[in-house]
Amino acid sequence: MLSHQHEVFLEVARRLSFTKAGQSLFISQSAVSKQVKALEEHYKTGLFERLGNSVALTPAGRxxxxxxxxxxxxxxxxxxxxxxLSTNFSPQIRMTMGASTTISLYVLPPVLSAYLGHNPHIQLTLKNRNSENILKALLDHEIDLGVIEGIHRVSNVTYTPLLTDDVVAVCAAENPLHRTELEVKNLYDVPLALREAGSGTLAVLEQALQAQHIRLGDLQVKVRLGGTEALKNFVRVDPGVLAFLPRQAVVKELASGELVEVVIQGLQLTRHFEFIQRRGTENQEPFRDFIQFTKRHYSAKE
Incomplete structure (x- = not known):
């Protein structure tokens, strides 16, 4: 079994920050420093180089x-x-996962609730970032499983399909845009509210526009907002903008009439949600079991 000192070291090495490691482990920064110092004394060598407010692994640390x-x-x-082998043996297992904003808010909560109900011995941490940063967290060994959407693939990561979802153009009910169908070329004349760079939703929109020979940089982008909820709340109160949001994120608002879908002829935006794992780790448990559980959960709903 890994010692507490080694677990603390792992968290500092993953985050390259004593402060962030302490926050993740719910212990003070001084306690983190104490555990790392004890390991350095044990191995008779430095494990981290202190570089102002950041740290880096030494060769021994790596x-x-x-x-x-x-x-x-x-x-x-x-x-x-x-x-x-032993039904009486039920160790506490920690899972650290990451998911893009839409997936964290709308796709995973019912699955996580059901999964943890079946596996009470598992302690799960879910990190919520945009797709680009979830991929980075996976490659940095900060997480062991991610769920992302709509970004370019890299060779040392495996991708397992989960779901597909539409991205829809929406505006506030007071916005006259929804009273007529738009063509793609009309987007040049419409103020837009969009997600931030690195968002899977934004990547899908960019790819679809490129297929229509339209550069996102040529459009009237009024504001960029980090996160699905921030963008949704903005377009609800601003009657002058058009936004692109996951359908799953605006189901209630569309049903209530608070937001209205705007049809854009010739623009089809479909996202693919996928599990990501570092290549070679696909059979690691309990992540393999979680993937199978999640796919069964959504297959039963189809």
């Missing part, structure tokens, strides 16, 4: 980090296999 990642995985596999 070696320890890579070995502990392997040990962490072996520990998880051992616990899973022991649990199958």
């Amino acid at each position: 070696l320890l980090y890579q070995k502990l990642l392997q040990a962490e995985q072996l520990q998880t596999e051992l616990q899973q296999e022991m649990a199958r």
